[in-house]
Amino acid sequence: MNIDVASYQPPADQTAWLGTDPIPAKAYYDPDYYELERQAIFMRTWLTIGHVCELLEPGSFIRRDLEFAKASILIVRGKDGVIRGFHNACTHRGTQLEGRGEGKANAFICPYHRWNFGLDGALRSAPDFERFYTTKENCALKPVSVDVCGGMIFVNLDPEPAQSLHEFLGEYIVERLETIPAAKATDFCEYTYEIDANWKLTYDNFQESYHLKFIHPRTGAASYTPENPFGYPENYGFHGVHRSQQFWPNYNPDVTTPVQQTVFPMLAGYATEKGLMPDPTNREYYAVFPGFFIFGSPTQHFSHVVYPISATRSRGVIRLYWVGDWETASDRFAREYCLAIAREVHVEDVNVIKAGQRGLNSGALEHIHFQALEGLCRHLYLVSNGIVEAYKAEQEAAGEAQ
Amino acid sequence: MTEPVQLPEGFATLEPFVARWSLRTSAERDRARGDSTEEEREAFYAAAQPLLEAALSYLDGFPARQLGEKEQRLMDLVLSLAHVSLAVEVQKEMEEQHARQRNDMPITRSVTDPA
Structure with missing residues (x-):
């Protein structure tokens, strides 16, 4: 032609x-x-960090390391289907929970003292927790803002983003x-x-x-x-x-x-x-x-x-x-x-x-x-x-x- | 002594290339391109390119994820042509320089890799 x-x-x-x-x-x-x-x-x-096809099932997660923030982020699809983000750091003494780049999990368990976090970030159990001077509610994983547009997963490291993802885009x-x-x-x-x-x-x-x-x-x-x-x-x-x-x-x-x-x-x-x-x-x-x-x-x-x-x-x-x-x-x-x-x-x-x-x-x-x-x-x-x-x-x- | 037949009937001319080019993952195929000589690439291309359409239409007749051993070898061999053709058809004398640069950009995931 x-x-x-x-x-x-x-x-x-x-x-x-x-x-x-x-x-x-x-x-x-x-x-x-x-x-x-x-x-x-x-x-x-808001930063692009993945795609929903990486999180097909409840318990699917990806780990993404963001060097500029010295941060490691876990993004996980919960049992309720909701995609959430957390800092990959045990709230006990900071140990990274996941070394894998992606996978499936029922819980995130700290290798150090076996603190056990649900896919919603809540601390479910911790050995001998009665001896700590805090509550489980205070020890949930640190959340990271996550949202999706057109299948693309975005995160925002600001604990309170000034704009929603859609406002930003x-x-x-x-x-x-x-x-x-x-x-x-x-x-x-x-x-x-x-x-x-x-x-x-x-x-x-x-x-x-x-x-x-x-x-x-x-x-x-x-x-x-x-x-x-x-x-x-x-x-x-x-x-x-x-x-x-x-x-x-x-x-x-x-x-x-x-x-x-x-x-x-x-x-x-x-x-x-x-x-x-x-x-x-x-x-x-x-x-x-x-x-x-x-x-x-x-x-x-x-x-x-x-x-x-x-x-x-x-x-x-x-x-x-x-x-x-x-x-x-x-x-x-x-x-x-x-x-x-x-x-x-x-x-x-x-x-x-x-x-x-x-x-x-x-x-x-x-x-x-x-x-x-x-x-x-x-x-x-x-x-x-x-x-x-x-x-x-x-x-x-x-x-x-x- | 005759060598055992590795590929389906009709693709005998590709037998000498199986050991070098019939590889399971995209990253391995890319590496083989980088590790090969110009003569090896040109010989493989000269034998495989004229059979590409015949090979694909033959393989399309099988369930793509349940290939027999010979068919699987042919599939993996043909997939290497995707890489080698870029050296022979596109880069030509620039291939050596290009190969050095490719190491800076590793393939980390491919949909064509075995599950």
Whole structure:
């Protein structure tokens, strides 16, 4: 099919409202700035941490360690079906209760003195408890706020979150997360990485197309053409602290390989069979502040979340969510190929992100620059910095009030 | 002495690749790609790619989770082609550099792995 795409115009005007100022480089390496972000953003914002398909039955749990908070969190489906979160710490003397990353449990039992906690976090029994100077009610597991949207599990480390998850996401993002194929997912593939790079620097790589032709000359070849030589998107959207973009459809991708010619029709078959086509979110990318994005496509899908570890180290988790189990050899092969090719592209980004961090660490650069088609990166900085500034003002006001 | 037949009838040309490429998990298949030489990848691709559709349509005739031993070997072998084809069809001379980078991003879960 040949469609005239010569009229393609990049959506540069859609980012004009973000301004044109250079961006302080400090925000991408400075430990003091990161500490403010950690407190202002990560310790009190809803963060994606898993998917309900990991907690299918009562007693199913996952453990997630969040390095920036030095926290280990247990998320468990109770006997009543409710998903709850707790700090993975015995209230006796702090011992971590679960060493497994996931599993099934009837209770969480501390290995040290056998304190026994129910799936609702209540202390059910503890040997010789009469000798303690407290009550069982006082010794329930420390709760962590948990909520779900579109199958995605979010946690908030603020004991009293200022906003509900739905207030935080806003109507638009809630509606889209509930529409994308991942909302119906029953299983997923996953690959992860740790990287010597700031969380924003890492994340920014995945929200601009400008680098595609240089870093992905082979794997990204279908995403740019002479009409759109950088593979820029068709549209941007800004939704409070969140963002979206609609990828440009390359109508004439002349780069499929023999194996891809076998696989792609299988994927289209899967999407049709599972009722995922037509997909209104196809080609849509939703960036949920601070570090999560997900791609709506039923056939070339993935989600990606970046967690900070320090000012200059981060951890990324990439998942490909699938609806229903594979039922045939062809289906199985197509899923293997999707995993391999998605990772094929992401692997190519790691070294260049690390090189960016090595260049910034000396402080030689006062500023970095974002062009009009790196507007999503600019938006992430402006939103994060706005929250940091508000936090500083809040701390100063609290200090003066004392 | 003839070697025992490891694969279903019709796939005899893939027999020499079973030991190297018929692997149970996505992570093992990825590792085999990384540990292989260009010659090994090209030989496997040259033999397996023309039989990919035939192998899948043959295997589609069986209950996917209850394959016989020979069918299971063929399935696991074909799944390696997903990885090796990326080296041969896409990366080409850039494969060696790409392989080093892949170690930074381990596969931690795959829906295609045995339950």
